[in-house]
């Protein structure tokens with residue numbers, strides 16, 4: 001973390017020395033950091049943790065579902081954490097299987113467990129902003145409220161990660177609005193949907209979750225799991241079973257398009 005902060009400061013000092021603004025220097029760093037080819041989590045080049053300072057990246061505001069791996073790609077997305085019990089188990093499983101995923105984090109959870117946020121980033125996964133407090137009525141609330149929920153969460157997640165930013169925004173319960181999509185995109189976060197809902201939060205049993213993925217993966221590549229918000233042993237068991245199956249079917253694991 002100290003190293004990341006040091007680099008951010010270094011870029012600002014360098015900018016000052018060259019007589020350009022820190023914002024312009026940060027923008028050039030962000031351009032270099034933008035990862036459109038997929039596969040690698042950008043690390044090492046880090047911006048200010050303060051979201052208000054962030055440069056605007058050109059990110060589409062429509063809700064993404066596609067995979068950067070194309071037609072046989074699968075995007076594993078893991079929501080509502082990090083959680084001290086379940087996130088480490090999910091991380092171990094993903095590492096064992098060589099799978100990269102996208103973690104949609106709740107701001108207060110990220111703030112409470114910064115080491116887990118850093119562990120997610122260190123393993124090459126991507127971060128997704130899932131608001132401060134997971135209010136599934138976001139789409140009925142004022143723009144000021146939506147803005148606070150998204151931008152405060154981003155500050156919390158970015159601080160917890162040591163400066164690595166969310167590349168996506170997923171509204172709790174899918175409660176997107178045109179305003180929240182635009183706001184997220186203007187802060188470099190692609191709105192992120194899903195195609196396959198394992199409904200793990202209803203505890204249907206790992207077998208049912210696996211069957212859901214097998215039945216519905218042809219609908220689209222983005223699969224929704226949860227590593228927090230309740231007991232998640234079924235989620236871990238379902239991932240253990242379904243990841244090898246997907247590989248056997250010829251799918252590869254990638255990230256949602258940005």
Ligand SMILES: [Zn+2]
Pocket residue numbers: 079080130134172173
């Ligand atoms: Zn959620």
